Amino acid sequence: MTAEQAPLGRVVRALADDPGIVGVLGRREAVVAVPEAARPLALATLAVESTRRPVVVAVPTPTEAERIRSDLALYLGDDAVALFPAWETLPFERISPNVETMGRRLEVxxxxxxxxxxPQVVVASARALVQRLGPGASELEPIVVGVGDQIDIDEMARALVDAGYRREPQVEHRGNFAIRGSIVDVFPSTEDAPIRIDLWGDEVDRLTEFSVSDQRSTIARSEVAIHAAREVVASNEIAEHAAQLVATQPWGREQWERLSDGEFFDGMESWLPWLVETDDVLIDHLADDGLVVLVEPRRLRDRAGDIIAEEADLARTLARTWGAIGADDGDDDFPRLHLPFDRILTGTNAPVWTMTVAPEGPDVGVVAATGWESPLGDPPPLVNQLNRLIGDGYRIVVGADGSGTAPRLAVVLAEAGVHLPVVD
Known part of the structure; x- marks a missing residue:
């Protein structure tokens, strides 16, 4: 789906000539002030009007990242906007992150x-930006299966296990796979439904999604990309590193031995800082012709600082609990999962733009916008605002959740005196 085909794709062009947008295009460093109400539209317009790809949009919190990603998809199309999520787990917590979270990160x-x-745009929170990547995470290839492909079912099973998938009698959750005769069922980490691979001999005869509840095939597929279900996967590099840790960090012998044996276990990702020697983060993989947009940089920096401080406090406590006492603070031997905020921009030569809520100087470009009034009241202030804008010559676009909601919304607005046509 292109931006023009997206639900609100045509709205993007309406902001293309705004002085605040035009003023930052083509510059390596720029600042533009955009009220929060207009932030998704302004970001979508910058992504369309800029010649740079991809655009990494950095926001302070995971909730904001999810909301911005959802809003941008309405302007640019779902496939054009990707969320790079942060792990939901705390540093050193012996619980694995959600399989979908790890799969989405690897897919991006x-x-x-x-x-x-x-993707045209990648949205990431401060936590996702400052988190170190797993060893070789940026080099992992998905298992791609298409109708007509020749595959060996035993090799397929080994590849899925190596990618962190767990073999079960029946597939019910992401990260599961099952084999029944010539049928391979797998629930890819990034898919909304599990996939059934029907083989005729060694040839893929049919690919379909199927229902977890009744195991019946549903939607036919021509191809599927199966991304890994874990960010820390079995490799010689990890096994060798873990084996060395048995001698140098004996307090963690149980975990190091399991990792050196190539074992998968819940919470293994919490040991990632000990298994990587490089400070690899998302923006290191942004090409020079990309673009970084820092949304509310002060809040971004403060949030990143809070994350670093939280991890340091946990390290001090756990170093004593686990018997891994280093120097006076007790945490010097603990490598960190998160890096300082100043580090995240050092690995790319892409331009960096800043988006603030209000202008912080006379030379800062501004995208003028106001929020909407309350829909509550008699008459609702929102209705008065809509009528006033229509009277002033503004073009009004009211979005609905679905095609069934739009006609009802038009009727409600008409009863309040606002007459708008319904557009498919």
Whole structure:
């Protein structure tokens, strides 16, 4: 889906000539002030009007990242906007992150490697930006299966296990796979439904989604990309590193031995800081022809600082609990999962733009916008605002959740004196 085909794709062009937008295009460093109400539209317009791809949008919190990603998809199309999520787990917590979270992160890194598959926009929170990546995470390839492909079912099973998938009698959750005769069922980490691979001999005869509840096939597929279900996957590099840790960090012998044996276990990702020697983060994989937009940079920096401080407090406590006492603070031997905010921009030569809520100087470009009044009251202030804007010559676009909601919304507005046509 292109921006023009997106639900609100045509609205993007309406802001293209705004002085605040035009003033930052083509610059390596720029600041633009955009009220929060207009932030998604302004970001979508910058992504369309800029010649740079992809655009990494950095926001302070995971909730804001999810909301911005959802809003941008309405302007640019769902496939054009990717969320790079942060782990939901705390540093050193012996619980694995959600399988979908890890899969989405690996999918974004994989897409960034090729301009043909790269999303137009990647949205990430401060936590996602400052988190170190797993060893070799940016190099992991998905298992791609298409109708007509020749595959060996035993090799397929080994590849799925190596990618962190768990073999079960029946597939019920992401990260599961099952084999029944010539049928391979797998629930990819990034898919909304599990996939059934029907083989005729060694050839893929049919690919379908199927229902978890009744296991019946539903929607036919021509191809599926199965991304890894874990960010820390079995490799010689990890096994060798873990084996060395048995001698140098004996307090963690149980975990190091399990990792060196290539074992998958819940919470293994919490040991990632000990298994990587590089400070690899998302923006390191942004090409020079990309673009970074820092939304509310002061809040971004403050949030990143809070994350670093939280991890340091946990390290001090756990170093004593686990018997891994280093120097006076007791945490010097603990490598960190998160890096300082100043580090995240050092690995790319892409331009960096800043988006603030209000102008912080006379030379800062501004996208003028106001929020909406309350829909409550008799008459609702929102209705008065709509009538006033229509009277002033503004074009009004009211979005609805679905095609069934739009006609009802038009009727309600008409009863309040606001007459708007319904557009498919």
């Amino acid at each position: 890194l994989w897409r960034l490697r090729d301009p043909a598959t790269s």
